[in-house]
Every structure is written in C-alpha cells, then in structure tokens.
Amino acid sequence: MHDGALPAGSAPPGTVIRMATLLIEQSTAEAAPIPHMRLSRQEHERLRRARGRQRALTAYLFLLPNAVFFTAFLIIPIIFLFYLTFHNGGIITPAKFVGLDNWRRAWSDDLVRTTIRNTVYYCLLAIPSVFVIGMILALCLQRIPRGSGPFRSLFYLPTLTPYVTAALIWLFIVQRDFGALNVTLGLFGIPPQNWLGSTSLVMPSIAMLEVWRGVGFWTLLFLAALLALPPELYQAATIDGASAWQQFRHITLPLMRPTFFFAVVMATIWNLQLFDSVSILTDGGPSNASATVVWYIYKAMFQFNDKTGFAAALSFVLLLFILVLTLIEIRLLRKPA
Amino acid sequence: MGKRILSFADRRRLRDEAVVDFRHGFINRREFMLRATAAGVSAAFAGRIADAISAPAPMPAPSRWAKQADATITFIKGPHHPDDPKFWDTLKQEFEASHPGITLNPTFFKWETMDAELTAGYASQPADVVYLVDLVLAKFVNAGQVADISADVNAEDFAQEKAAIAPFTWDVTDFGGKTYGVGALGAAFGIFYNKDLLDKAGITEFPQTRDALVEAAKALTTDRVWGFQFRDSFPNYAHWDWLPYVHDDGGDVMTADLTAQNLDPKAAAATQYLADMKLVHKVSPEAGAYEWLTGNRPLFEAGGIAILHDEFPQAAVWEVDKPVSFNLGVAQAPATTEGGEQTTMGNFGYATISEKSPNKEAAWEFVKWWTSADVINPYAAEIGLQTVRTDSSPDFKSKLLQQVQTEFVPKVQGVQLAENYYEMLTNIWPEVERAYRGEQTGEEAMKKAGEVVTGLLGS
Amino acid sequence: MGQVDLIQVSKRYGTAEAVSAVNLAIADHEFIVLLGPSGCGKSTLLKMIAGLEDVSDGEIYIDGNLVNYARPADRNVAMVFQNYALYPHMTVFDNIAFPLKMTGVAKSETDQRVRQAAGALGLETLLDRRPEQLSGGQRQRVALGRAIVREPSVFLMDEPLSNLDAQLRVQTREELLRLHARLQRTTIYVTHDQIEAMTMGHRIVVMRGGVVQQVGPPQQVYDEPANTFVAAFLGSPRINLHAGRLDQGGSGATFVANGTAILLPPRLAELARAATTEAALGVRPENIHVLLDPAATDGASNALPATVSLVEPVGSDLYVTATTGDLSWTARAEPRLPVTPGQTIGLRLDLQRAHLFGESGRNLALAG
Amino acid sequence: MAIETEFAELRPPADITRATAARRKGPSLYLIAIYGILVIAAFIALVPFLYVISTSFKDTISLFQYPPEWIPSEPTLDNFRGLLADYPFVRWMLNSFVVASAVTIVKVVIDSMAGYAFAKMTFPGKDALFLVVLMTLMVPFAATLIPLFIIVRDLNLTNTYAGLILPALASPIGIFMMRQFIETLPTDLENAARLDGCSEFQIFRRVILPLIRPGLVVLGVFTFMTQWTSYLWPLVIGTKTEMFTLTVGVQSLRSLFTVNWGILSAGAVLSMLPLVLVFLFLQRYFIAGSIAGALKE
16 A cells, blocks of 8 residues: 555545445345244243342352351441430440430530541541652652662551550650650750640641551552553653653553542541540540540440440441542542543 | 369360350350351341340349359459459459359459440440449449449448448448448559658658648759649549649539539639649649650659659559659648648449349359458558558558558548549540640639539539 | 254343344354454354353254353353453463363363363463463464363354464464364354455354344355445455436436446346435446556446546555546456556446445345 | 673663663662652651660660660560560460451451452342442441440350451451452453353352452451451450450550550560561562552552
C-alpha cells in the first residue's frame, strides 16, 4: 500500500460502504421451516428456578462458616445494641422502654457535640499528615537502589506495637523533663511543653502518637501501589522530557486513585473510632479536650449509672456519621480516573 | 453429669490439653466444637439471648437441704499488689483447710476496666463474692445486683465482729435500712513530705493551717524543687486531693442527705486556694505538667517535690520495698483556720454477695472469714492497705502506715454514695481543671459544678 | 455422536439482546464456523453451548439431550480459549491431565492418554515446563492437548489463533484441519477472520448484531451472499457495492448511480422487474477486467472509461482502484500491468456474476 | 580486559526502572537528600523503642536520674529475670501466639471462601449482604463489648481459648480484602476448570487458592498483627492471669498501686520480639504480593 496522496476529487474508498449500508435492514435467515421448542415455557421456568436455587445454595455454603461467626458474635450484639437504644438499663437492671429519649439525648447532649468536634479535629490532624509522610517515604523507598528492605522493616516496627505498649512508650516521650520531645525542643531553646496537660496540645500530641504508629502501614501500602504501576509509563514520560514533578502529578497520582480510595475510606473508619490511646493516656482530659465519641460511649456504657441506652444510641449516631462521611468519600473519589 | 472432684494439679493438666472446663464437668475438644457450633446456630441459643434481654433471670435457689459441702465460691477483686495472685493462692489453701467442702476460686478484675468487667459479670453470671469499692457500690446496689445481708450481719454470732468494724463503713453500706456489704480494707489519702527539705528550710513542725502551708511551700520552692504538689487530672483520681479542702470549708459534692448540691458556693474558696498554688504563689507545677505515676512519684523520689498529696499505701513502697533516700513524713491536709477541722479522705472496698449467687451461705462463710481480724490484718499488712477494724490494726512493716492506721483512719471521711456519684465527678472535674489553669475563678467553676450536680440529682 | 441442535436460542443482558432466536442444526463430525465482526454474539453463542453462559430463551441439544440446565462438565464438550486459559501454577503435564484427574480417571490411564495427546501435538519434551516458559504457539497446543485428551463429543474453539503471529497462524490452521480429519469430532469454531472461515469450515454461519445472516458452505455464501452485509464481509479486497436507481427504459433495465448508467443483462433485468426503484449493485474485484485502452469501452454496455486513483501491488495480483464519475471501483489485474494513478483506463464489468440487492439489502437472486 | 571494561560503560545500567535517578555518575545531591529523609524517618520510628529497650536494661532505681542515661551505665537483666519469674510471661506469650495463629488460620480460609462467593458467584441478596459486611466495619467495637461479653459468657467460654478466638472470627475486613483480590483473577481460568469437570469447591481449592497465595499472605499477616495487638476484648474476657494475652499482661504490670518501670519495659520489649520476627520473615510477601493487588478496582 504506498500512501501517495489520492488525486483530488475521488471519493475515499470508505464512502462506498457507508452509502450502501443505509439501505441494509434486518434480513431474515434462509427460508428453512422454523423449528419450535420441545419444552413448554412453564417447564423451562421450573428448571431455571431449580438451577438458580442450586447455585444460590452453593454460594451460601461458601458464606456459611463466616456467617455463623458473623451472626453469633457481631449481628446479634448489634441487634441487642439497637434494642438497648430504646430502653434504659437492660444489662444489669430490667430494661425500661423509653422510646426515643436516648436518641434525642444523643443529638442534644453538648458533650456529644464536643466529642464529635474533637474526633473530627483529630482526623483532620492525623489522616492528612500520615498520608503525606507515608507518600513521601514511599516515593523515597521507590527511588533508592539499595537498602529499601531494612528501611521498610524499621518503618513498620511502630505499627506492630500493641496500643498499650505504644501508649506507655508515648508517656516516656512526652514526659515533661526527660521526655524525648522536650529534650529535642530544648536543643533549639524552646521551653518544655506541657504536651498532655494543655487543652491545645493534647490532641496534636495524640495525633503524633497515632501518626508515629500508623505511618509504617500507609508507607508500605503506597509503596506496594507504586511498585505495581507499569514502569513503561515512566520510561515514556522520561523520554518525553516530563519532570519528576510532572510525572508524579500526571502519572503517579491518577493511577494511585484506587489505592487512595481504599486508604481514605479505611483511615476515616478507623480514626473516627479513636479510643485506646485516649483512654490510656488522658482519659479524655484535660477538660474534655481529648474526649472522643467512642471514649464517651465507653464511659456512658460502663462507668455512669443507667446510661447504657444513651451509649447505645450514641454508637448508632457515630455509625450514621461514619456512613455519611464514607458515602461522600466514595462519591468524591469514585469519579472515573 | 456426675461430679468428679479432681485435684488442682489434674484440673490444670487437663486444662492445658485444651480440654474445656464446661460447668465443672469435662468434655474433650471434639465434643466442645460440636456444642459450640450447635450453640452458635441452635434456636435454644437465640432463646438464651431473649432471657438475657428480658430480665436477669434469678438462678434457681438451691434447696435448703443441699449438703453444705460441695460448693465452689468465686471471689473477684482488684489487684492491690503485684504479688496479690500469690497471696491469694496461700489464702485459698488456708480457707479450704478451715472450711472443708467449700472450694475458693479467687479471680481478679483490672482496675482500669473494673466497670466493664463488673457490669458484664452482673449481666450474666457474676462471682459469688465481689469486692466493690464505694464509688461503684451504690450503682450496683441500686441495680438490685447486690444481696441484702442484713439478716447475717445482725445475727448474734456476728454481733461481736460487727462492733469491731468502723461504724462509718456500716453507714456506707446501708441503703434504705438494709445492709449490703462488710467493710474490708482500703486506702486513705493525704500528704507525704520530705522531712530533710523541711528541716533545711527551718520548718520543724508540719503546717496545720492553709496559710502556714503556703508560707512553708514558698520557703521550700527552689529552681530544682517544687514546694507543694497535688494531682490535677481525673485519670489520676485528682478529686481525692481536692475534696479534703472542700470538706474543711463545710462543702461536699452533695449535702449530707444527698438531696442537693453542696459545692456552690462552699467549695469555691478551696478550689481557688489550690489554683493559687499554681497561678499566684507558683509553688506547684502548671496544671497537667506531671502525670501521677510517671511524673509526681518519680519527682518526689528524686527529691524534686517537698510536699506531695498521694495515697498512703505508697508509704509501704517508699519506706519498705524501695526506700527513698530521705526522711519521710505523713500528714493530713491542713485545716482552713487555726484549730479548724482536718479531713482525711479514704476510698474503701466492701465484701458483697451477689444477688444471683447460688451459694449465699457458703459466700457468707467466706466473707466472715476474710474480714475477720486474724485474716484481714496480716493480708493488709502484706499489701500495705488500711483496714477498717477498730479492735486491731495490721502490724505494718512501715511505721508510717502504722501511724496512718491509728491516727488518720478513724477520722476518714467516707464517700457520698449516690448512684450518679461517678458521673457527677466526671462532669465536675473539667470545671475544676479550668480553675487550676486560671481560665476561670473558683466561684465560676463551682457555680457550673453545682449545676452539673443538680442536673444529675434530678435524673 | 456430536450432533448439536440450537432451537430459538437467545441471550439477553437486561434489555439488550446479544443473541436473538438462532436456529442451527450442526451435524456429527461437522466443522462449522461462526463468523462475524466483534460484538456480533458469536462468542456468547459458543459459551451458551459450553454452559458458561445461561440461555435466556430457546433450547440447546447435544447428542439429542437438552443441555440448557446441565453443568458444563456434564455436556461432554471441550473448549479452547482465546487466551488459552492454562493453569499458571501447574506444569504442562498437569494442565493436560487436569480434566482426567477431576473426573476420577485412574492414574495409569491418565498418564498414558496424556503422553499420547502430547505426542500428537509434539509436546513430549515440554511436559514438565510451566506455561510462562512456553511460546504462544506451544501454549496454544497445550490448550488443544487439554481439550483432546478428554475425547469429548464436541470441540468448541473461541478464536484460538488470534494471538498467534501471521506465519504461525497459517501453519496451526492446517494442523487443526488435519486434527479434525483424524479425530472426526464435531467442531464449532468462532473467528472474525474470514480467511480462516473460508478455508476451515464445512459450513459458515455469518452473524451480525446477534442475528444469523446466512448459513451455508463457504463458496456458496461467497458466491450467493444473502444480503449486502454478507457480500461486504466476505472477500478481500471488499466487493464494490453501489446504491442507485433502476430505470425500466425502452432498451431494458438500466442501473443508474451518480451519473453512471449501466445496462443490465437479461438475468439481472429479470430480477430488476420485481425490485422497487431502490437497489444496490455488487461486483467483486475479480469480476472487473482492466482495459489499458480506454477507447475499447465505447459501444460495450458493460464497459466504462475510468481514471485510476490507487494502485496496490500484492505480489500475486495488482489491485487497481479507478473512478467513473462519482463511483469508485476496485479491480483485480495482472501483477505487472503498467498502470499509474491518474491514467485513464477502461473497466469491463462481468455482469453475469454481479449481484443485485433490493430494499433492506436482500439479494434479489435468492428466493423469499 | 581493557575492551571489556571499555564496553562496560556502553551497556545501559542494570535496572532502568528502579532508579531512574541513579544514572548520573556518583551519589548525586538528589540521592543524598532521599537517603537523608529516610534515615531521619527511621530514627524517629526507632527512638521510642531504643528508649524502652534501654530502660528494660536499667534497674528501676536509676530510672529517673536527671538527665536520663540513654545507654545504661550498669545494664542488668534483673528486669527480664524478674518478669519471667514473677509473672506467667511465657504463658501470656503462648496465649497470644495460640489465639493469633488460630484466628489467622481460620480467617484466611473462611474469608477467602466468602471473598470468592462475593467476587465470582451470583446469588440473591449479594449486594445487600456485602453492604452489611461493610457497615459492620463502622460499628465501634467498644459499643458491642457488653452484648458480646454476655453471649460469650452464656456460652461459658470466659477464660478459655475459644472465648478469645471465636469472636475475633467475626471481623469483616478480611472478606472485603479477599473480594477485591479475587476479582482481579481472569474468569477464563474458572471457566476452563468448570469445563474440566470441577465442582465449585474444587475450583476454589485447586485453581483459586493457589493463585491468590500473595493475597492470603497479606491477609494472614494483617490478621495475625491485629490479633496480636488487640487489647479490649482479651482484657474483658480473660479474668484469670494465666489466660491473659501479652497486651493485657503487659498492661497489668502497670497496676494502680505500684509501677515497676523496669519490668514494664522488659515486658514491652519481649512482647514486641515475636511479631517483629514474623514480620521480617513474611515481609517480602507482604510487599511483593502486596495490598495493591487487593486494590485494583
């Protein structure tokens, strides 16, 4: 096929077919006699339903083991929790039906508003920073030729620490006189800070603990996603002269969208349920500055008198809050890449 | 199911071969898995939940004629000493030796989750004897979970013992004329001071009034030593250091008859006094600076604090287990004015019998045995806690504990037992903390605290 | 026995109809090809026969028994997938042996049958390799081995050659035909490549938009296309197809399109009478003869002067595209014909072998 | 030899993809900066541990000198000896190990089965069920603690391994991960196996499971780690000291009345050791197989 330019005025080969197809309509097969089906419609329906049932049964068999534990140890407790929201007592005292009191209180109680504000403030502090640091470290790990193995293990170490140990370690770190934080700040001449004792610093210091604990997990998540990206894209971009930043902006970020989607959704769900470090380190103090929703649920359910219904209602308020946030995130992040 | 009494060792051996102890009978692993999955799905199981939801079904009361023997008493308490489990192994042998036919099963809850564990216990199948601290006693009595033991307590054979236990404990365990527990032991709270630092500053006698305390604290404060320190955050039970000052001024969380709040205005002066230690006199560290276990105590041990509010049982550690390098003294919180009343606060625990216990007689035998002088005193001495007996006192190795038991315990001011007491304290404390940080005055803090208490009294 | 009957078979995804009311009777030992552009439903139809897709409507019979509701394994069919679908974690031997192991055939017999199948396909030396260590052709043969070893009554092949390079494709095509000749198993072969269809199938089923356009032996479908789609789809280079009008003038029927009038021979004139005025004329390139001297066309009713627009030498032939007025025609000529673009030549149309299509593209020569 | 070296430069660097920046001769400023960031980050990750490790070798007296000694002047093993003598630490470690591995093994099997059903099978109520699975992720565990405790106690499972293991089998995260992972497998493989005569279960065992081994390892490491570090449930369900798990045991060292920091840090160090070893061993899988696989949309 030599591709000399076609002489002017001649119609390109394609046009012939296009005109012809205008006339083509549905044409019938050859005129052989049309055979008809041997089974009646009802029989087919019956057989089809039987097959559907058989397939569903196999699927349910696959789900059965999980379903047993799921119902016994998660669904029934949640149903029992929901039952509690309409009653007072019900655990160590006979349940007294109180209608929507608990739900109303869960919306109106001002400590609930404080705890929601604290929890959201904590998430705004912890999630972006853990993602940014995680991403930076992942990018660095991807670029160094040697030694990424040991670094990976070191970063992952904090994630392996049980909450309790991490909180105890953190007590050492934020200790006023010989804590690592104040000692390092002292080097720069900054006076020792009252980390867990001041209302403005308590949430940032808990966020620091959670970032210190969580960054390993997110770094490895992002690194895994980076390594899974096809290398030839980067080679092409380098040949086209794209700078490292342009490559990051136009190749890495868009392709990492599914990972970000998983990361943001999971991080929101986990961080909105912050409880362990708050209950061990500050128990919501000082002056409820570090009080989170789950901390308040735990207190109301176990420590206060006859507040289990309120605590149950508050847990569902938290569930709805997380659900709404997750649905928003799904819509925001799920846009086609 | 025939009952097979196995020695302790056998039970442990079987236990380790993952054989499950299923209500004192033994079945092997395979049968257990069958039952667990069956229980997991069977309708009966769902019925079980319905029972738990409808009402805490009282366990079938054992008929009177059941032989006294063959009862197992489960006892649950919080750990008072790292070696508590060992102490209770020996106590178990002693009890079983003197009470043939009753086996004792001592267990522990953890202080941090005492409420969760006890609530869960009462919700299904609690221990027969439960050690309840006064903070939670009212809540569980109010919930009908604690047995009324007035009959046993007022019986003649117990009269002599009853008289020997401090009267304030009987007031605490008395609800509507009935008695729900026997005082066992507890902790009194007050002041420790570094005698060497005081001598160096020329203070020969520990200050008895608030003004004297301020002057002493100022004299003691240097760039490396804090003259006076007290706990200021709720997880450290800071309200125990605040309440004596409030009580000296005639205030308290509630009025004596527990019907109205008693903070506003009575507690304002005490709150301001303590706040000024931090804000005006600057003899105490800034609020929240030092956490109790990793801050105040190590600092005091290292001679960084002259006068420290803490719990007296710590005297056993600082005088015997791990002696500090200086002379140690104990004292009560100072009175408001010359010759005024000095208060010692205390938090005591009570042996109670669960309403759902099937072996209440055997449980009472154990309570009587444990709270008796010749059992409770040596045990208290071992763990360094104060007892509530007035006829005798434990021969503490620590002289200071001896002094606390004889001088301060009789003057202990008990806790005000209303079932919402814990929630009141949880909501009052943020206001006190704001006063300690100077964000509001004592008066403003107590005004809000008073509203909190009134609100909770109403519900 | 490999008799396959499709009766009113349809497949619906929601409202869209991927396959609509296909009726087909496939004889035993027959090699039938489902041909059509991608998305015409041929693969879906194949998967319905295999049982990998449910039949929305209609019935499928294999060896006389209804298989609509039978499990794929119980239909005694074997399938070769487009991307071979070899188990990456198993060796070649295990891949071929897998169907026998799954249906409980004794170890010794499995061993013997696998070696025999491997031998037939020249895979003896590769038995302990893993799929990723094989070339495309080798993998394709392993997939074939896995199908053969089961000795099914029907072979189903879903574009098995499309991933091979051109040269290997021709060679494998011949091997498949030799295999079919030897095994005599009914084979249903799906492809979008018309050359494969023409060279391999006893019969071809041309499909479009889920509808069967025509069924018949390759040469017959080539020579008597049922409609303009079949005519255009078969034959390379494509048939010259022009829409126009029919005039029943005094001297007989003429076909007029964009200023070019062609007198129709008696055979076509006969057909033209039945058609409405709208019609299309189709002439295959091999039925157009290139005349170097344009003057030779005057006087002949089926010869037209034209100016050359494109010359495509393909070695064995020369394809010349020239235009008369607004119509462009492609003709097949001798490879060394001295023709250059722009030159005016004559085109003689062998109208005896031309096709006349009526409304909706139906070939007027075919009945009904 | 000269020719060989001369050509050496001409050959392109071994791996163009991994280190596009490494092409320049010698460690460039860019590389130094990257290594710098990594070293600082590693230091920050490690410092808290160093502190605890050094404390675990100090005897409790010299713990709170000012300024604190980073490297203990006279390191002693008393804390470790005291820990192992006074507390059933080995038993706690055994408990943690038994519970974590039992949950991991069962979870990997039942979650991959559920994941396969959600990824590849069609059945009525599939989307609704999967939504329920996701919703349960959002319920704070603390809220279901009491109802769950009542159920487990009514089953008479307190202070038993079953009481520690069974409730943990109800966590939904594994199903979500497995579905994402299995969805990435090409359907042709399954179809080939169906044609070869496999029942659904045989397809799952012989085709699906071998192919998702990296995913299984990721789920395994994740579950083991979550169980090993879980605190609230073992705390409530195990009242006898010999039924504590490590996390509960270490926390109980900090009993209200006396805090022995030396013993506590020794406990923290020993409780970390096994998990670090498990991670180092499986780390290659943890990355290579990787969560990315599980996340392809």
